[in-house]
Amino acid sequence: MATRKAQKLPDDGARNGWYETLPPPPPAQRAEGAVTVDYAVVGAGIVGLTVARRLGELRPTDTAALIDAERVGYGTSGRNAGFLLKGHSHGGEKDLELGRRNDRLCAAGLEHLRDIVMRHQIQCDWSDWGRIYVAAGGPGETHLKHLADGLDGIGTAYSAVDQDAMEAVTGTRFYSQGIRADGTALVQPAALMRGLGSTLPENVSLYEESPVSEIHSDDGFRLICPEGEIAARQVVLANHIFAEELGVARSRVVPVALFASLTRPLTKDELALAGGGGEFGLLPASPNGSTVRLTRDGRILMRNTLVYGRAKRFDEAQLSEALANHREGIKRRWPDLADIELDGTWGGTLGFTRNGGVVFGEMAPGLHAVMTTDAAPLTRGATAGKLLAEQICGVDSALLQDMLALPKAALLPPDPFLKFIVNRRIRKAETAEAGEL
Numbered sequence: 001m002a003t004r005k006a007q008k009l010p011d012d013g014a015r016n017g018w019y020e021t022l023p024p025p026p027p028a029q030r031a032e033g034a035v036t037v038d039y040a041v042v043g044a045g046i047v048g049l050t051v052a053r054r055l056g057e058l059r060p061t062d063t064a065a066l067i068d069a070e071r072v073g074y075g076t077s078g079r080n081a082g083f084l085l086k087g088h089s090h091g092g093e094k095d096l097e098l099g100r101r102n103d104r105l106c107a108a109g110l111e112h113l114r115d116i117v118m119r120h121q122i123q124c125d126w127s128d129w130g131r132i133y134v135a136a137g138g139p140g141e142t143h144l145k146h147l148a149d150g151l152d153g154i155g156t157a158y159s160a161v162d163q164d165a166m167e168a169v170t171g172t173r174f175y176s177q178g179i180r181a182d183g184t185a186l187v188q189p190a191a192l193m194r195g196l197g198s199t200l201p202e203n204v205s206l207y208e209e210s211p212v213s214e215i216h217s218d219d220g221f222r223l224i225c226p227e228g229e230i231a232a233r234q235v236v237l238a239n240h241i242f243a244e245e246l247g248v249a250r251s252r253v254v255p256v257a258l259f260a261s262l263t264r265p266l267t268k269d270e271l272a273l274a275g276g277g278g279e280f281g282l283l284p285a286s287p288n289g290s291t292v293r294l295t296r297d298g299r300i301l302m303r304n305t306l307v308y309g310r311a312k313r314f315d316e317a318q319l320s321e322a323l324a325n326h327r328e329g330i331k332r333r334w335p336d337l338a339d340i341e342l343d344g345t346w347g348g349t350l351g352f353t354r355n356g357g358v359v360f361g362e363m364a365p366g367l368h369a370v371m372t373t374d375a376a377p378l379t380r381g382a383t384a385g386k387l388l389a390e391q392i393c394g395v396d397s398a399l400l401q402d403m404l405a406l407p408k409a410a411l412l413p414p415d416p417f418l419k420f421i422v423n424r425r426i427r428k429a430e431t432a433e434a435g436e437l
């Protein structure tokens, strides 16, 4: 019998501003006693939710358990900036076919999520506002030009937005330039995840507050949770950067922590300072820039500050630094809103690969893993989850072939080398592109 023991379990800390704006959820169903299912999916973020839904649909007479250590919507998938990207480019793609494949996967994920949201009337402030990539000065403009070249190469339509037009949208002259690409939705991410979790097929049971600390494999699998055990024929690890804690995809994914804050809803006068025209979504061209949204309910979301995330935890010093950076970001754009109350500052960890690669497929007999990394993780992750379920059930498609044609995530150097390299890159961007924050 083989045993995998989790070296570390999720703990996202005390705050998630998006989650806190929602009404409290009903009490969690925990994994208690002995449960037997056909499929066990570990991790109920965007990827696990889409794997479990599709397994339930394709195998209506089988049963599946979707298990999370926290509440659905509380983890990274519910603590991001809420951009459901139809495609993405970091610019300078050397392999244009790879860029096009990624865009097809993202676009399919966007439509898959749209279909579920519309069919189940999930209230998550879905809006097809799109996205504007922005620059605030020279360094950002260089990245923006690079990004535009990337979109040209892939064949994605976009239009230039000058400083006056940026001001008309946002009420600030902070941005010197932007480029607008349509086809992206903005959502309240915690609400979307909760909605996905509450509309799963009947043959899928959701277990929350049930961290899986061990997986035993011997003619099937036994997953150990604090109050019970789940026996399954097949297991899918959809637990993102925590897969390595169970011995899968080790040294393949760089964990990076990002931070965000949400203000209280702006008053009518305050909204006039922020463009007065309703919601918007801005993505920075510079790695040191800030993702900024004005939400449907009139809050400013500010997302900046990047740290190496191997700890998969956010300490007080990091949260204080992020809060100071978020305040600075608001002040630079809207000086009159510099002191506005924040309804939460929080961190989240996500994964990058060295080569734009993926973790997808069967890792050992009956043990599958799927991880969303790099660009557009929510939409590409939704597709990856759906496709993994289809692969398990023997359903082939052109999209699955696109997924299988992506490179596997390349091997990374171990810590402390990796930490050193990532920190050096972050510091370089912070110094050279400080004005983009």
Ligand SMILES: Cc1cc2nc3c(=O)[nH]c(=O)nc-3n(C[C@H](O)[C@H](O)[C@H](O)COP(=O)(O)OP(=O)(O)OC[C@H]3O[C@@H](n4cnc5c(N)ncnc54)[C@H](O)[C@@H]3O)c2cc1C
Pocket: 006, 009, 010, 042, 043, 044, 045, 046, 047, 048, 067, 068, 069, 070, 075, 076, 077, 078, 079, 080, 081, 082, 083, 084, 085, 210, 211, 212, 213, 238, 239, 240, 241, 242, 243, 257, 258, 259, 260, 303, 347, 348, 349, 350, 351, 371, 372, 373, 375, 376, 377, 378, 379, 381
């Ligand atoms: C601040 C911020 C902003 C971002 N903005 C965007 C954006 O606008 N658009 C975009 O596409 N992406 C964005 N991202 C990235 C995106 O949110 C993530 O890449 C994506 O949500 C990962 O999805 P996932 O399902 O793979 O993982 P997760 O959402 O991390 O889900 C994995 C789940 O597994 C659970 N888990 C882990 N280990 C165990 C265990 N042993 N037992 C039980 N459960 C376990 C965790 O609790 C977690 O809920 C952002 C991320 C951050 C932090």
